[in-house]
Each structure stands twice: as C-alpha cells, then as structure tokens.
Amino acid sequence: MAEGTPDVKEARRMLGKGICIAGVGETEQGIISDRGSFELLAEVTRTTLDDAGLQLSDVDGIVTAFSFVESTLMHSTTLADYMGMKPGYFASVAVGGATAPLMAVQAAMAIDAGLAEVVLCVRGDNTRSGISSSGMIAMAREMSHGAYEAPFGLTTIGGYGLLAQRYMYEHDIPQEALAAVVATQSEHAALKWNAMLRDAVTVEDVMNDRWIATPFHAMDCSLVSDGAAAFIVTTEARAKSMKKKPVYITGIGEGFSHQYISEAESVASVRDGLGRAGRRAMEVAGITPQDLDVAEIYDSFSFTPLIALEGFGICGPGEAGDWVMEGNAKLGGNLPMNTHGGLIRQAHLGAMHHIVEAVLQLRGEADDSDKTEFNGGNHQVPDAKLAITNGSGGILAATSALVLSSEPPSAA
Amino acid sequence: MSEKPAYTKPLPDLRPEDAPFWEAMKEHRFILPCDDAGKPFWYPRKYAPGTLSATSWTDASGTGTVYTYSTHFIGPSKAYKGNPPHIVALVDLDEGPRMMTILVKDEDGYPSLDPDDVAIGMKVQIVFDDVTDEITLPKFTPAN
Numbered sequence: 191m192a193e194g195t196p197d198v199k200e201a202r203r204m205l206g207k208g209i210c211i212a213g214v215g216e217t218e219q220g221i222i223s224d225r226g227s228f229e230l231l232a233e234v235t236r237t238t239l240d241d242a243g244l245q246l247s248d249v250d251g252i253v254t255a256f257s258f259v260e261s262t263l264m265h266s267t268t269l270a271d272y273m274g275m276k277p278g279y280f281a282s283v284a285v286g287g288a289t290a291p292l293m294a295v296q297a298a299m300a301i302d303a304g305l306a307e308v309v310l311c312v313r314g315d316n317t318r319s320g321i322s323s324s325g326m327i328a329m330a331r332e333m334s335h336g337a338y339e340a341p342f343g344l345t346t347i348g349g350y351g352l353l354a355q356r357y358m359y360e361h362d363i364p365q366e367a368l369a370a371v372v373a374t375q376s377e378h379a380a381l382k383w384n385a386m387l388r389d390a391v392t393v394e395d396v397m398n399d400r401w402i403a404t405p406f407h408a409m410d411c412s413l414v415s416d417g418a419a420a421f422i423v424t425t426e427a428r429a430k431s432m433k434k435k436p437v438y439i440t441g442i443g444e445g446f447s448h449q450y451i452s453e454a455e456s457v458a459s460v461r462d463g464l465g466r467a468g469r470r471a472m473e474v475a476g477i478t479p480q481d482l483d484v485a486e487i488y489d490s491f492s493f494t495p496l497i498a499l500e501g502f503g504i505c506g507p508g509e510a511g512d513w514v515m516e517g518n519a520k521l522g523g524n525l526p527m528n529t530h531g532g533l534i535r536q537a538h539l540g541a542m543h544h545i546v547e548a549v550l551q552l553r554g555e556a557d558d559s560d561k562t563e564f565n566g567g568n569h570q571v572p573d574a575k576l577a578i579t580n581g582s583g584g585i586l587a588a589t590s591a592l593v594l595s596s597e598p599p600s601a602a
Numbered sequence: 603m604s605e606k607p608a609y610t611k612p613l614p615d616l617r618p619e620d621a622p623f624w625e626a627m628k629e630h631r632f633i634l635p636c637d638d639a640g641k642p643f644w645y646p647r648k649y650a651p652g653t654l655s656a657t658s659w660t661d662a663s664g665t666g667t668v669y670t671y672s673t674h675f676i677g678p679s680k681a682y683k684g685n686p687p688h689i690v691a692l693v694d695l696d697e698g699p700r701m702m703t704i705l706v707k708d709e710d711g712y713p714s715l716d717p718d719d720v721a722i723g724m725k726v727q728i729v730f731d732d733v734t735d736e737i738t739l740p741k742f743t744p745a746n
Contacts, residue, residue: 330678335702336615338645341739342704343611343677344690351672352692359670359722404673404717452645452692452702 201442201474205599208426209298210436212308213242214546219417219537220386223319227260228272230314234418235273242422243433244308249422251279251306253293255313255540258329259320269312279306286583287488288444289313290541291590295442297423307428313542314418333585335450347411347491348403349451349585354493355405357457360508365405367511368492369396372409372534374519375489379531381521381567383558386413387535388565396492410492412533419542421549426598437552441477441578441593443470445501451585457497458507460586465501467580467591472502475593477576479504484551484571485525486544486579488589489532495519498580499527502591521569529556529569541581545592548577552596609733610681619648622659627738630730632664634697644699664728665745666695671705673717688714693726693742701740706731708743719744 215238217230225233231254239246252275254266262268265282279300283292290313297309321329333349334340357363373393379385391409399407429436447463448454472478479502487495496510504525505513513519519527530536530547537543550556551574558566580591616624623646626633634642635657637650642660650657671691676682689705705720706712712731725745732738 331612334678335645337617337620338614339702340612340678341614341737342690342702343674343682343688344702345674345676345678347676348672348674348690351674352670352690355672356670356722401673401675403675404671450645452700 198470198474202599204298204302205439205442205474207302208438208598209301210424210426210429210438211294211421211545211549211594212424212429212432212436213238213244213422213434214420214549215241216384216419216543216546217314217417219384219415219539221318222316222416225316225416227257227315227320228269230316230416230418231269231312232273234314234420235310235312238310238312238420238422241434244422246273246275249275249308249310250277251297251300251309252277253281253283253296253309253311255289255293256282256284257315258317258325259315277306279309285588285590287490287540288581288583288588288590290545290581291579291592294421294423294439294545294592295590298439298442301423301425307424309423310420311423312418312420313539316416317538318414318416320416335452339450339452345403346585347406350491350493351403351406352451353454353457353460353586354491357493357497358405360457363508363511365397366393367496367515368405368410369393370511370515371489371492371495371519372396374514375528375532375535378521378529378569379535381558381569382530382536383561383564383566384417385531385536386415387531405493406491410534412490412538413535415537415539417537417539419539419546421545435553435596437549438595438598439592440595440599441471441473441475441591443467443474443591445470445589446587449584449587461497461501461507464498464582464586464589465503467589468498468502468578471578471591471593475595475599477593482525482576482578483574484529484548484577485527486529486548486577487527488541488544488581489528489534490582492534494582494586495527497586498582498589502578521571526571529571541579544579544581548579548594552577552594611733612678613734613737620646624737626659627730627740628736630738632662632728632740633659634662634695634699636660642697642699644701663696666693666726666742668692668705668720668722668724668726669694669700670722671720673720686714687717689717689720691720691742703740703742706741706743712741715743
C-alpha cells in the first residue's frame with residue numbers, strides 16, 4: 191500500500207479497526223400510499239435487524255437523514271422515540287444525495303470515538319405519496335439560489351442540464367451516450383426484485399422519449415418514490431457474532447466544488463471536485479480503479495455517472511460516454527455499474543440503495559432469482575470483492591464516496 | 603387602461619444586502635458587486651467570497667457570452683403550465699462573473715427565444731423586464 195498523507199493514514203487507522211456493514215435491508219419501492227414515513231423506517235429497521243440477527247436492544251447508535259414529509263429538526267431522536275429506543279449516540283445527516291455515504295462515515299467516526307458500537311443507519315420517506323405540491327415546489331427551489339436563480343424558472347433537472355450541455359459541447363458527447371446509461375441500467379433493474387421500472391428499454395426508446403429539460407428526456411431523470419433502506423455499521427469484533435458476513439468500509443472520501451450551479455467554475459472543476467471523493471476513498475483503501483469489481487455510482491440523471499466515472503479516474507475526461515456505449519457498465523462488462531437499476535430505474539432514496547446493493551454484491555447475495563413473486567433475476571457480479579459507491583447532493587455540489595470490500599482492510 | 607396580469611412566477615428572495623441591486627434594476631441600471639481590489643463577483647454578498655473583504659458596487663456593461671443553457675419544457679411551478687419552453691442560461695459577463703438568466707426576444711413582454719436560435723458562445727445583452735412594480739429581472743437577448 192502506498193504511503194498516504196497524514197490525513198489518509200488517520201483514515202486508514204480508523205478503518206483498520208475493522209469498521210464494517212453487518213446488515214442491510216430495503217422495503218418495496220414505488221408508490222406506497224398506505225404507509226407513513228416513520229412506519230416505513232420502522233419496517234426497514236425490522237428487516238435489517240433480521241438480516242444481521244440482532245434485536246433492537248442491541249443497537250446503541252442511530253444515524254438518520256431527513257424527511258420531505260415529516261417536518262422535524264430532530265429527525266434521529268424523533269425516530270428513536272417512535273421505535274422505543276434510548277440510543278447513546280444519535281445524529282441526523284442532511285447533505286442531499288450525499289447523505290447515505292456520509293451516514294456511514296458518521297457511524298464509523300462514532301464507533302471510532304467510542305460513542306457507540308452498533309449503529310443503525312436508516313433513511314426512508316413517503317416522498318412520492320406524502321409530499322404536498324407546495325412541498326414539491328419548495329424542494330425544487332432548494333437547489334436554486336433564491337434570489338439569483340429561482341426567478342429564472344430553473345428546475346433541478348435543468349440545473350443538471352446546464353452542466354450536462356456544456357460537458358457534451360466540450361467533449362463532443364452524443365445524446366446516445368446518455369441514453370446508453372439508461373438502457374444499461376434498465377437491463378439491471380429488470381432483475382432487481384423491488385425496482386419500480388422493470389422493462390428493459392433501448393437507446394432508441396430513450397431518444398424518442400419526451401423532453402423535460404435539454405439534454406434530458408423523461409427517462410434520463412431519476413424517479414420519485416416511497417420506500418426505505420437501512421444498514422448497520424459495527425466493528426469486526428461485534429460482527430463476528432452476527433448472522434451475515436461483514437462487508438468492510440476500507441475507503442472514505444468527500445469532495446465539494448460549488449453550491450449553486452451558477453457558481454461552478456467549469457466542467458473540469460466540477461469533475462475534479464466531486465472526483466476527489468472517489469479518488470480519496472480509493473487512496474485510503476489503497477486501491478486503483480483497475481481493482482474494482484463493481485461500481486454503484488450516484489445517478490440522479492443519466493449524465494451524473496458519466497462525470498463521476500471520469501472524476502474518479504475510472505475513465506479519462508470525456509471518455510465515459512464511449513465507455514458505457516461499449517458495454518463496459520453492463521452485467522458481464524468490465525465494471526458493472528448500478529446493478530440494481532439505480533435512481534433512474536429502481537427508486538430514489540439518495541444513495542441508500544447504492545450502498546445496500548454494493549453490500550449484497552460483496553456478500554454474493556445479489557441474485558433475486560428466488561424472489562419469484564417479484565419476478566427477480568440474477569444481477570450478481572461473479573466473485574465481486576471490491577466496490578465503489580457514492581452519492582452527490584445538490585447539482586453535483588457535494589459528494590461522498592465509500593470503498594467497500596469483502597476482505598478486512600489489513601488484507602487490502 | 604390595461605392592467606398587467608398578476609405575475610405568478612417565482613420572485614427573488616429579498617435580503618437587506620441585495621437591496622442596492624434590485625433598486626438599480628428598477629432604474630434599469632445593471633450593477634455588479636466588487637471586492638476591495640475592484641474585482642467584480644457574482645452573486646451579491648455583503649462581504650466578498652473567499653476573503654470576506656468589504657465590497658462596493660460598480661456599473662456593468664450588461665453584455666456577455668452564453669456559457670451554457672438548458673431548454674426547459676417543464677417549469678418549476680404551475681405558473682409555467684401551457685407556456686412555450688423557456689431557456690435558462692448561464693452567461694459569462696464581459697466583466698468576468700458568470701450569472702444565471704433567461705434568454706428572451708427583445709419584444710413586448712420578452713417572450714422566450716426559440717430553442718433553435720440559441721447556441722453556446724452566442725453574444726447576448728441585457729434587457730430589463732419589469733415583472734412587478736418592485737422587481738425588474740435581468741434577462742438577456744441576442745446582441746445586436
């Protein structure tokens with residue numbers, strides 16, 4: 191392993207304790223109008239505790255996110271109260287789509303500091319069914335500067351569109367490259383038991399879809415869904431007595447380039463800013479992109495994973511479109527990406543499902559063929575040992591990435 | 603006497619530090635905030651980003667170049683329903699800063715520019731759209 195800078199060494203020291211994910215869970219996803227936000231969180235907590243072989247009383251820390259429906263400034267302790275817990279550590283993380291990997295980092299730091307040993311990280315919401323139209327407008331405006339962007343009718347989709355169109359202009363990227371991301375992930379979602387969209391679509395289908403904001407057709411955009419997902423972070427020592435094979439967190443990293451899209455300096459600066467998250471996570475893990483077996487990359491729009499793949503150094507600048515069109519991101523390709531369908535085909539819960547899917551891949555459990563009632567299929571990457579996953583908040587503003595491994599970090 | 607229909611699209615959040623900008627806009631003057639070295643920046647803040655130095659305002663040309671744009675077929679609220687697509691753009695001002703705007707025709711009511719008439723690198727100039735009695739928005743139109 192190459193010598194790191196002092197901060198990289200310190201991250202390695204912390205993760206060297208064997209910080210791992212010992213349980214995962216996810217509910218059905220889609221339109222779930224008969225269940226409230228906290229109910230979904232409790233439901234997925236039951237599933238996740240079962241997966242790890244734990245009781246609720248074994249959990250001594252809780253990290254949650256936020257809700258678009260249940261307004262509270264104390265989300266983690268409100269949920270703890272709802273579930274009848276008295277956790278010794280609690281935190282609510284709110285950095286938009288970067289939240290899920292940051293929840294894992296928050297849990298790891300709490301464990302390292304001796305604040306907790308078994309931390310439940312849980313996020314979910316009935317965003318699709320429960321949000322009011324004024325809530326939806328407020329959510330859209332959240333991504334805009336209230337004085338100098340919102341009055342021009344910017345949407346979140348169009349904000350990404352501004353950067354995507356400049357990216358396509360600078361690197362001469364065809365519309366087909368975006369469509370290829372959608373088509374690839376649709377093939378994966380067809381196999382995932384709880385994906386909202388189960389039909390495989392072609393590049394032509396995406397190209398012929400209705401426009402929302404250029405360069406995005408409707409199918410280029412992520413879904414709005416109800417549902418929940420969770421994972422349990424603990425130590426290797428505690429995980430040994432649990433039910434499932436632990437998956438180790440061996441790399442963590444963050445990157446930031448701007449808050450408002452008007453403030454983004456250039457395509458290169460955004461790529462570098464968000465890319466730092468993945469590059470640093472891989473540096474901490476002591477690996478290179480060539481070592482990866484699977485990539486669960488945040489995909490708020492079809493364009494989003496392209497610039498992340500380049501930022502992380504998996505592809506060169508402007509090369510990710512060709513890389514996807516050549517089939518590298520498909521199951522059976524060089525580095526299968528978003529093997530659960532991602533935000534554009536499975537469901538939108540930030541990066542929660544990306545983490546859950548990465549863990550299932552590294553446990554060898556990403557085969558849903560036995561879920562016959564959901565018409566599941568096999569989306570397992572054979573012998574997957576190393577995964578990268580990330581989430582981005584805002585319009586590619588703030589990114590957090592994890593490297594996950596089936597082996598403890600000392601062996602990396 | 604014809605009365606303008608009520609303006610229902612999003613209006614800017616108003617903060618005390620922004621008052622000089624919106625006052626100038628009302629008078630159809632375009633100004634930019636500058637740091638203590640006289641370098642203009644965007645978006646306006648009481649203290650300059652990066653150094654938190656004192657700031658002042660300077661007159662600006664209102665001309666620039668389209669850095670990028672996105673044609674919006676759906677707007678952020680019901681007020682856009684039934685409207686033709688609108689083109690949100692980032693414009694690099696000749697003075698340096700980049701700002702968001704909307705690209706319009708220089709005609710009564712400033713209707714949206716046709717998507718076919720937009721390109722990255724296009725030269726544009728400001729027009730002042732008095733959307734309410736209090737608020738004038740800086741929109742941009744192809745330069746003469």
